[in-house]
Structure formats: structure tokens, C-alpha cells
Amino acid sequence: MQDHTFGFRTRALHAGAPPDPATGARALPLYMSTSFVFDSTEHAAELFALRTYGNIYSRIGNPTVAAFEERVASLEGGLGAVATASGLSAQLCTVLALAQAGDHIVASANLYGGTVTQFTVTLKRMGIEATLVPGGEPGPLAAAIRPNTRLLFTETIGNPAGNIADLASLSSVAHEHGIPLVVDNTFASPYLCRPIEWGADIVIHSATKFIGGHGTALGGVIVESGTFPWAAGRHPLLSEPSPGYHDMNFAETFGEYAFLMRVRAEVLRDVGAAMSPMNAWLMVQGLETLAFRMQGHCANAVAIAKWLKSREEVAWVSYAGLDDTQTDRVRKYLPHGAGSIFTFGLRGGREAGRAFIEALELWSHLANVGDAKSLVIHPATTTHQQLTDEELVACGVSPEMIRLSVGLEDPEDLIWDLENGLRAARSIATAAAT
Amino acid sequence: MIGASPNTTRPSYFVFSYLRTRGRYDVSPINPTTGAIDGVKSYPTLTAYAAERGVPDIVDVFRRPDQLMPIVEEAIAIGAPAIWFQYGVINEAAIKRAEEAGLDVVVDRCIKVESARFDGGLAIGGLNTHLITSRRRHVSPAPGGGLR
Numbered sequence: 001m002q003d004h005t006f007g008f009r010t011r012a013l014h015a016g017a018p019p020d021p022a023t024g025a026r027a028l029p030l031y032m033s034t035s036f037v038f039d040s041t042e043h044a045a046e047l048f049a050l051r052t053y054g055n056i057y058s059r060i061g062n063p064t065v066a067a068f069e070e071r072v073a074s075l076e077g078g079l080g081a082v083a084t085a086s087g088l089s090a091q092l093c094t095v096l097a098l099a100q101a102g103d104h105i106v107a108s109a110n111l112y113g114g115t116v117t118q119f120t121v122t123l124k125r126m127g128i129e130a131t132l133v134p135g136g137e138p139g140p141l142a143a144a145i146r147p148n149t150r151l152l153f154t155e156t157i158g159n160p161a162g163n164i165a166d167l168a169s170l171s172s173v174a175h176e177h178g179i180p181l182v183v184d185n186t187f188a189s190p191y192l193c194r195p196i197e198w199g200a201d202i203v204i205h206s207a208t209k210f211i212g213g214h215g216t217a218l219g220g221v222i223v224e225s226g227t228f229p230w231a232a233g234r235h236p237l238l239s240e241p242s243p244g245y246h247d248m249n250f251a252e253t254f255g256e257y258a259f260l261m262r263v264r265a266e267v268l269r270d271v272g273a274a275m276s277p278m279n280a281w282l283m284v285q286g287l288e289t290l291a292f293r294m295q296g297h298c299a300n301a302v303a304i305a306k307w308l309k310s311r312e313e314v315a316w317v318s319y320a321g322l323d324d325t326q327t328d329r330v331r332k333y334l335p336h337g338a339g340s341i342f343t344f345g346l347r348g349g350r351e352a353g354r355a356f357i358e359a360l361e362l363w364s365h366l367a368n369v370g371d372a373k374s375l376v377i378h379p380a381t382t383t384h385q386q387l388t389d390e391e392l393v394a395c396g397v398s399p400e401m402i403r404l405s406v407g408l409e410d411p412e413d414l415i416w417d418l419e420n421g422l423r424a425a426r427s428i429a430t431a432a433a434t
Numbered sequence: 435m436i437g438a439s440p441n442t443t444r445p446s447y448f449v450f451s452y453l454r455t456r457g458r459y460d461v462s463p464i465n466p467t468t469g470a471i472d473g474v475k476s477y478p479t480l481t482a483y484a485a486e487r488g489v490p491d492i493v494d495v496f497r498r499p500d501q502l503m504p505i506v507e508e509a510i511a512i513g514a515p516a517i518w519f520q521y522g523v524i525n526e527a528a529i530k531r532a533e534e535a536g537l538d539v540v541v542d543r544c545i546k547v548e549s550a551r552f553d554g555g556l557a558i559g560g561l562n563t564h565l566i567t568s569r570r571r572h573v574s575p576a577p578g579g580g581l582r
Contacts, residue, residue, distance in 0.1 A: 006566050016557065019570040026568075046455060051448045053555030061558060069560025080561030231522070246443050253445040255521035255544055257561070264559070 008075065008191065009291050016070030017284065030281045031063045050245070050265055059274045060264060068280040071287055072211065072221045075190040076203050079226025079256060082263045083219060083280060087186060087206025088114055089273035090220030092122075094182055094204055096271065097263045098235055099150040101127025106144045106151075108136025108165065109394045110158030113384035115184070116391060119153075134394045138169040145177045150235060151202075152179055156195060156333070157187035159369075160343050160379050160403045161396025162318045164329040171199025178234040186210070186370070187339050191294040198333065201228040202259070209370025213286035213293055217279035222263055226256040238262055244270070293372065293408060298337025300414065301406040307415050308344050313352075313422040313429070315345040315400065340406040341369045343379075346422075348429035349400045353378050356402065359424035362409065362417040374407035374414055436480065436505055437496030438463035440471045446496040447471070449520070449546040456549070462487065480505065484512035494518045494545050502528035510535045518545050 006014070017028045036055035038044035046052040055061055069081040084090040099105060107119060109132035119130035131144045136154055145152070152174040154165040167183065174181040180201035185193060189210040195203050205211055207219035230238040231251035238258045241247035244266045250258040268274060275283075298321070305319040320326050321338035330338050346352040357365050363376040367383055377383060384397050392398075406414070438450045450471060453459045463471045466478035477483040480493065493509045495502065495517065502525040509517050509532065516538040519529070524542055532539045540548075550556045554571075556563050 010566065014566045014568070015562075018565070018567045021554070021571050024570045042455070046451060049442070051451050052455060053550050053558050055558060061560065063558065066558055066560045070557055070562055073560065073562040074564070078562060080556075080559065082560055248443050252521075253448060255542075255547075257547065260559075260561070 011074045012071070012290050013288050015074035016067040028064060028067050028281060028284050030277055032277050033062075034058050050248070050261070058277060059272055060269050062274075062277045062280070064277040064284075065275050065280040068207075068219075068275070068283050068287075069221065071284060072190070072205070072207070073223050075194075075287070075290070076185070076223045077194050077196045077225075078203065078223035080260045081221050081223045082260055082268060083207070083221045083275035083283075084268070085220065085273040085275055086218045087184075087204070087208060087220040088118060089271070090204040090206070090222050091115060091118060091184070093263055093267045093271060093273060094202060094222050095123060095128065095151070096267050097259060098180070098237060099128050100237060102148065103127075104129045104131065104146050104149045105153060106131050106133065106141055106149055107153035108132070108141065108155065108158065109134045110136045110161045110163050110396050111153075111155055111184075112159040113379070113387055113397075115155075117386055132394065136163060136165060138166055138173045141170065142173045142177070145173075145179065149177065149179055151182050152177075153182045153184070155184040155187065156193050157320060157339055157341070158396060159187060159341070160383075160401065162320050162323070162342055163396070164320055164326055164333055164338070166329065167193075167195050167198035167200060167333060171201075174201070175199070178232060180228045187341055188334060189290060189294055189339075189370075191291050192298075192334050192336055192339060196223070196225045201225050206370075207283050208368070210290065210294065210297070211286055211370075212279075212283045213290065213370065213372055214282070215368060215371035215373065217276075217282040219275050219279045219283055220273075221275075222260075224259050228259070230256075230258045242266065294337065294339075296408045297340035297406060300408065300411050301337075301340035301342065301404075303411045304404070304406055304414060304418070305342060305344075308418070311422055313347055313426050315347045317344040318342060341403065342406075343401045343403045345398060345400040346402065346425050346429075348425055348432060350380075351432070352425040352428045353400055353402055355428040356421040356425040359421045360417055361420065362413060363404075363421075369403075369405035371405065372408045374409055375405040377403050379403050435461055435494045435496065436464040438465055438471055438476070439496075440465075440468050445520070449494070449496075449544065452546045453549065456553075462490075480508045480512060480514075489513050489515075492516045492518055492545070494520065495523055496520050497523060499523060499525040503531065506532045506535075509537065516540070518543070520544055 020029050035057050047054050065083050069083050073081040133140045171181045182202040183195040183200040185203050186206045203223040205221050207221050239251040250262045254261045308314045309317045319342035363374045379397050380399050439446045453461045463476040465476045468476045493514045506528045518540040
């Protein structure tokens with residue numbers, strides 16, 4: 001602990017990566033090693049029993065990955081972090097650390113389609129039931145909580161509906177019921193919103209998106225605040241003896257580190273969804289410029305959303321940053337910008353959407369968001385295609401919806417390309433009308 | 435370390451064995467129910483320890499919160515400069531008594547975790563050390579007593 005409090009940009013460059021003690025290297029070394037030698041048999045035994053700190057095997061921990069973890073923990077204002085192979089594995093590991101067969105979780109229904117499927121299909125097969133609440137507002141979510149509910153889950157900015165979660169109210173609801181609030185902060189990134197400051201207990205990311213920022217590497221990360229009372233008894237996986245670790249009691253042994261230790265030492269160990277050191281190294285490079293990229297992403301997103309709103313071919317634009325109904329929540333939770341991922345609808349429905357996307361030259365048609373390059377997709381036929389019509393409506397997807405992830409190109413070039421797309425869409429709409 | 439247990443699954447054993455194997459700390463168990471832990475002599479009381487070994491730098495406490503006052507009185511009597519209460523070892527009256535007697539008091543923290551914050555252990559685990567520096571720190575000695 002130091003007397004001075006360092007700012008976001010300084011921590012984005014330095015946290016977790018002091019000069020390498022072994023060599024003095026100033027840039028983060030890439031420790032591309034599966035395993036690490038022990039000093040002695042006694043040292044090995046102490047490491048395996050979790051009685052001392054050290055590297056064993058990169059499925060459980062790796063020095064390059066640890067630098068990434070500490071940097072994200074610092075930027076989110078958390079106690080620590082555990083990196084995973086992807087955003088979906090970050091979610092799965094979080095749920096498995098807190099819930100087992102017979103347990104229940106509650107989530108907003110405004111979620112990424114892959115999350116909906118993980119919660120309602122895969123977790124269900126494992127005996128964990130999920131209730132997804134349309135709208136994701138505090139009252140209905142509270143009503144869905146049961147005695148066996150282990151966590152409350154939301155996205156900061158819903159994908160793709162663009163609704164901003166009322167994080168302060170949701171954390172109050174969760175804590176009144178003795179459960180943690182878990183927030184997927186992928187669309188905001190820690191630069192735009194830090195859910196722990198609003199009472200969230202666990203923050204997860206698909207680090208593949210803005211954190212990495214360049215569309216190069218998959219990754220996920222789980223951050224914990226360190227303030228949730230894990231020993232209170234609502235989470236027996238943490239407060240009762242663990243058969244996976246010689247009947248060790250994580251809450252008693254590790255205090256505020258209980259959740260993070262269980263995620264790493266038991267869940268990540270047994271599930272195996274570890275982040276590659278190479279990916280962690282790329283993520284750390286990405287984080288160094290996070291503040292500047294997010295400023296650029298937000299500025300471009302505002303310019304493009306405003307331009308789309310002015311166009312006749314566009315039926316509606318749903319960008320939280322320009323949404324009068326969400327002004328208060330933007331001011332409160334996203335004062336530096338509402339991100340750069342948003343949706344709009346074309347007149348002419350599904351066929352107009354197809355013509356629009358096929359006419360684009362500069363925007364990349366693919367299933368990702370948060371890249372420095374601008375991306376476009378039609379959710380109903382891609383990211384959310386595994387959902388039923390009812391589920392589509394519940395998570396805010398309509399057939400004509402186009403999702404944009406606005407990148408860092410010159411905004412004039414992005415608009416030039418969108419204009420070509422709208423021209424193609426208009427010709428379809430006109431042909432349909434005649 | 436008052437309440438250090440020879441049971442290898444207990445938190446107090448974790449902390450004892452960690453500090454002992456760092457090779458930088460002289461740590462003794464205070465536990466009347468055991469003669470030694472990992473070959474390190476255990477003393478029945480803090481007073482018995484002080485009579486043989488002198489005043490310790492820190493008295494680290496793993497006991498039930500309702501049993502802390504006699505320990506604080508003993509720590510004051512032998513002239514201990516600091517008392518450290520581990521996770522959940524909280525008794526407001528005992529804390530007040532120790533502070534009024536001039537001891538440095540740490541409450542609801544783990545001495546192993548705080549040690550690891552500064553020797554690289556926390557950073558290895560992806561935990562937030564809050565340390566920002568561009569100075570090079572050298573590799574700490576290997577567990578068991580220095581580089582070989």
C-alpha cells in the first residue's frame with residue numbers, strides 16, 4: 001500500500017507489471033511455460049496444499065496471466081482476479097464456485113444469447129436452475145429470488161438491447177437476500193463503469209472485447225470486491241469443508257480471498273478453462289491504451305448514432321447515449337460515454353438488413369464486438385439464432401435489428417460506408433413497395 | 435503464534451507453515467495441547483515463551499473472540515510491542531485494552547496475506563497488491579532458507 005492513489009491511466013500502464021525481478025525487463029515478459037520447477041520436495045508439498053504462494057502449472061496460475069489479472073483487478077477496484085479462457089468460461093467458473101446441483105440463480109433476461117443458452121440449457125443439465133427475468137429491473141428480479149438462489153446476474157449494458165442496469169438498486173436487492181451481485185461489464189469496460197463502486201460483488205468480462213481491444217485473443221476474467229460475507233452460510237461451497245481440498249474450509253482459511261481462491265484452486269483446476277499466457281500478454285498490451293480507445297470508441301459511436309437517426313431508411317436507433325428514457329442512468333453509471341455497441345432497425349425488415357450488410361465495404365461482418373475495427377452483425381440470424389422467438393423478444397432482439405460495434409476508424413469513412421449500405425437497403429425497400 | 439494447530443487443514447497451520455518456511459521469520463507456536471509443530475517447540479503460554487526466548491516482535495492470535503482478554507493481559511505483561519488478531523478474531527474490549535496499553539494492534543487481517551503482499555506472493559495469485567513501481571525488486575530467497 002502506498003500513500004499516493006494512482007489514476008486509471010497510470011494503473012492501466014503499470015498495475016501488475018513492475019520490472020521483472022529476474023531480468024529487469026521493463027515490458028511484461030511472456031512466461032510461455034506450462035510448469036515451474038520446485039525448490040524442494042517440501043516446497044512442492046506446501047504449494048500443492050495451498051500453504052504457500054508460487055507457480056505450479058499454468059492451468060492454475062502463470063506469471064504473465066497473473067500480471068493481467070492484477071491489472072484488471074486494479075482497474076475494476078477489486079481485491080483480485082482470475083483469468084479464464086473466454087468470457088463464457090468466466091461465467092461458468094463463477095457459477096460453479098457458488099452453486100451446485102439443486103441450486104438456483106436469477107438473471108436479467110437481457111443477455112448475450114450465448115449466456116442465455118449456458119444458463120438455461122447447460123447449467124440446467126448440471127442441475128442448476130436459472131430464472132431469467134424480462135427487463136432486468138430490481139423489483140421483478142427480487143421477486144424471483146428463492147431460498148436456494150446463490151447469485152443475481154446482470155450485464156451493465158444489455159447485449160444487444162442496450163438497457164443500462166440499475167446497479168446500485170440491484171446490489172441492494174442482492175444483499176438484502178444474502179446473495180452476491182454478479183455483473184458482466186464487458187460492454188462498458190472498467191474505463192466507463194466500475195460496478196464494484198455501485199455495490200457489485202463480482203465483475204466478469206469477456207476480455208476478448210474492449211479489454212484486449214484488437215480482435216486478437218480470446219479471454220475472460222473474474223474480479224471480486226473482497227467485501228461479500230462468504231462465511232455467512234448462504235454459500236456452503238465456500239463456508240463448509242471442501243472434499244476437493246482435504247476438507248479445507250475456504251471462508252475460514254482465506255477470509256476475504258475465499259471466493260477467488262476457490263475459483264482458482266478448485267474450479268479452474270478442475271474445469272481447465274485457463275487463459276493462455278500468450279493471450280494474457282496481448283490483453284495487457286490492450287489494457288495500456290484502454291482509456292484512449294474507449295474515448296475514441298464513444299466519440300465515434302455518438303457521431304454515427306446521430307447520423308443514422310437523421311436518415312429516412314432507418315426506422316429506429318437504440319443507443320443508450322442518445323436515449324432520452326435512459327438519461328439518468330447514463331449520467332449515473334456511464335458519465336464518460338455509453339460505449340460503442342448499439343443497434344438500429346432498417347425500414348424493410350429482414351431483407352433490407354441483408355442487403356445493407358452485403359453492401360458494406362469497410363465494416364466487417366462478423367460475430368464479435370469491441371474490436372478497434374468497426375463490426376456489424378444481424379443478431380436474429382447469428383449471435384441469437386439459437387433462441388426461440390419468445391426468447392428473442394425477451395432479450396430485446398427484433399428481426400430487423402442490426403448491431404454495430406463502432407471502431408476507431410475516421411468517422412467520415414464509417415459514415416461513407418454506411419451510406420452505401422443504406423442505398424442498397426433502400427432499393428430493396430422500394431422494390432418491395434412497387 | 436497463539437493457537438497454532440498441528441492439524442494441517444487448519445488456517446493457523448497454513449500461516450505457521452508459510453511463515454516458518456519463508457526462512458526469514460522465527461515463529462513459535464503457543465499451544466498447551468502440543469509439544470511441537472513440524473519440529474518447532476511449542477510453549478504452553480506466552481509467559482512461558484517469554485521466560486525462555488524473550489519478548490517477541492509480534493503476538494499473532496488464532497483464538498475464539500471470547501478468549502482474547504487474558505491473552506492481551508499476558509501480552510502487555512511481557513512487554514510485547516504488537517498484537518495481531520487474525521480473520522474473525524475480533525473482541526472490541528480486548529482491542530481497546532491493547533491499544534490503551536500502547537501496543538500496535540492489527541485486527542481481522544491475515545499475517546500471511548500481508549507478508550505475501552510485499553514479497554510477491556499475492557501478485558503470483560493475480561491479487562491486487564496496490565503496488566505501482568518502476569523500480570526493480572530482486573527475487574526473494576527461496577523457501578527453506580536462501581538461494582543455493
